[in-house]
Amino acid sequence: MSAGVExxxxxxxxxxxxxxxxxxxxxxxxxxxxxPRWVGGFSSESAAKAARDKARVAAxxxxxxxxxxLTVAEYLPGWLAAHALEIKPRTRADYDRIxxxxxxxxxxxxxxxxxxxxxxxxxxxxxxxxxxxxxRPLSGRTVEYVHVVLRKALRDAVVSDQLxxxxxxxxxxxxxxxxxxxxxxMWTAGQLAAFLGTASEHRLYALFRLAAFTGARRGELLxxxxxxxxxxxxxxxxxxxxxxIIEHQRVEGTTKSGRxxxxxxxxxxxxxxxxxxxxxxxxxxxxxDSWVTGEHIFRMQLGAPxxxxxxxxxxxxxxxxxxxxxxxxxxxxxxxxxxRHLHATLLLQAGVPVHVVAAxxxHTDSSVTLRVYAHVLxxxxxxAASKFAEAMGERVSKSVSKTGQKRSGKQGKKRTxxx
Numbered sequence: 001m002s003a004g005v006e007x008x009x010x011x012x013x014x015x016x017x018x019x020x021x022x023x024x025x026x027x028x029x030x031x032x033x034x035x036p037r038w039v040g041g042f043s044s045e046s047a048a049k050a051a052r053d054k055a056r057v058a059a060x061x062x063x064x065x066x067x068x069x070l071t072v073a074e075y076l077p078g079w080l081a082a083h084a085l086e087i088k089p090r091t092r093a094d095y096d097r098i099x100x101x102x103x104x105x106x107x108x109x110x111x112x113x114x115x116x117x118x119x120x121x122x123x124x125x126x127x128x129x130x131x132x133x134x135x136r137p138l139s140g141r142t143v144e145y146v147h148v149v150l151r152k153a154l155r156d157a158v159v160s161d162q163l164x165x166x167x168x169x170x171x172x173x174x175x176x177x178x179x180x181x182x183x184x185x186m187w188t189a190g191q192l193a194a195f196l197g198t199a200s201e202h203r204l205y206a207l208f209r210l211a212a213f214t215g216a217r218r219g220e221l222l223x224x225x226x227x228x229x230x231x232x233x234x235x236x237x238x239x240x241x242x243x244x245i246i247e248h249q250r251v252e253g254t255t256k257s258g259r260x261x262x263x264x265x266x267x268x269x270x271x272x273x274x275x276x277x278x279x280x281x282x283x284x285x286x287x288x289d290s291w292v293t294g295e296h297i298f299r300m301q302l303g304a305p306x307x308x309x310x311x312x313x314x315x316x317x318x319x320x321x322x323x324x325x326x327x328x329x330x331x332x333x334x335x336x337x338x339x340r341h342l343h344a345t346l347l348l349q350a351g352v353p354v355h356v357v358a359a360x361x362x363h364t365d366s367s368v369t370l371r372v373y374a375h376v377l378x379x380x381x382x383x384a385a386s387k388f389a390e391a392m393g394e395r396v397s398k399s400v401s402k403t404g405q406k407r408s409g410k411q412g413k414k415r416t417x418x419x
Contacts, residue, residue, distance in 0.1 A: 075157065102123075102146050112157060112163055198318055206297075218337060343360075
């Protein structure tokens with residue numbers, strides 16, 4: 001069909017092409033240029049006109065999006081490849097696993113522009129009911145993570161790619177979060193001391209001690225080199241890297257926040273690290289040429305850096321060993337990562353300011369600490385009124401007592417001088 005014939009049949013931006021109808025509008029792009037946008041495939045002239053009117057309004061408001069036949073499964077890989085520039089390799093691997101295992105099987109065939117909150121809600125229900133291994137229910141925490149990944153992807157489809165006018169994940173019913181583990185199984189200071197007493201017999205005792213007394217993440221501890229420690233009169237450690245596993249390989253990168261931090265150490269922890277260095281030097285001497293060179297603080301017996309799963313598995317074994325030796329005072333199960341939560345909890349309970357705890361943990365903003373440990377701060381706040389009243393009560397009682405004494409003295413003096 002020639003351009004002249006097309007133009008002669010075009011009526012107010014709508015035209016019939018074969019058995020379907022199309023419309024055209026002009027849209028201003030990011031450079032300020034006005035360009036035509038053709039959209040076709042409508043079954044009737046009225047449907048094309050209705051879509052044209054809606055598109056004109058969107059174009060005037062700056063919300064126009066090009067029509068696309070991309071499905072969710074087709075969009076997500078490209079999004080992840082572009083998003084990889086902003087995230088760490090470990091996070092990218094986690095996103096990829098979430099997409100392949102949970103999102104694509106449920107809503108991958110849905111066209112991106114047809115995706116509705118109802119589709120997402122149905123996916124969440126399916127995952128919670130049987131989205132886990134061998135059809136077992138998936139944890140609420142994992143489904144929440146699915147929601148986070150999908151919402152990020154669809155947000156970019158709105159903002160960066162301009163394929164959606166709004167994010168349907170924002171209107172979906174978010175899965176209920178699972179209860180925080182640190183609230184359910186957090187040790188007391190006495191239980192931590194008991195655990196460390198059992199761990200003190202193990203060659204990696206210094207790792208558990210450092211985790212409990214600094215709140216550093218597992219990956220951050222396993223990436224530490226001896227040059228990162230200052231074991232002098234004011235001991236400290238420089239946290240600037242993190243170890244993880246990607247596709248069964250140990251890799252190292254920056255910390256979760258991407259920032260380095262210096263964490264102070266107590267004198268006893270510094271002494272334990274010096275003892276650990278002496279034992280490591282002895283291991284190196286015994287291994288001889290079999291020793292794997294490097295400066296990592298925490299290593300296997302022949303010097304290779306420790307894999308992140310090792311301390312996690314070892315902690316479970318040490319807890320079991322402790323409970324077998326002291327059945328009258330068993331320790332509740334706890335993860336290696338919970339030592340970080342315990343460190344923060346005990347500091348906050350001791351009255352250490354939130355911003356100081358946030359700096360030790362490597363939180364980029366104290367609001368993160370406030371949100372994660374709100375239950376601890378709430379417990380402290382519940383006694384604030386009583387403490388203030390007690391403080392004021394002491395002052396009031398003293399002032400009343402002094403006033404009473406003065407009044408008593410004046411009255412007594414008057415009675416003495418009375419005729």
